[in-house]
Amino acid sequence: MNRMAVTLSRVLQWLSRMGSPVVRRVLSGRSHSLLSRQLLLVGFTGRKTGRAYTTPVSYVRDRNELLIAGGGKWWKNLGSAPASVRLQGCWLPVTPEVITEPEGMSDILARMMAANPAVPVFTGIRRGEDGHPNPEDLERERRRGFVVVRFRLQNQVSDLRVA
Secondary structure, three states, X not given: OOHHHHHHHHHHHHHHHHOHHHHHHHHHOHHHHHOOOXXXXXXXXXXXXXXXXXXXEEOEEEOOEEEEEEOOOHHHHOOOOOEEEEEOOEEEEEEEEEEOXXXXXXXXXXXXXXXXXXXXXXXXXXXXXXXXXXXXXXXXXXXXXXXXXXXXXXXXXXXXXXX
């Protein structure tokens, strides 16, 4: 990936972190529909502090799974306690799975990229001609701490209209 595209991706990631308090407030309130087609809130307990945290993330819905391309360190808390998501204005329990191995990440990212063309822009990982992530880009981001998180909705959620 050229240097400009990687820089754009990192700037967008930084802006996303800086805007998190505003996004969290919108997604928590009645006006959640402004953002909830692409963003959701993840609620989890800190593995060291035991404090409750809520963080906004972008997602792609694939049947009863919510797929998240994740940077940062928030995802490290997902194995220690139950997690939930605020999806379309409703808090729902989820079963998280953090995928760190390249093949699994590649398969899920390919599905995400097919569903949302913005995924390569925000992750810094180009989509190859075969529809899968460029291996060099994926490895570069993996070294920076990039993972894919799959949330399985614990209950069948059919009444939520999520794109």
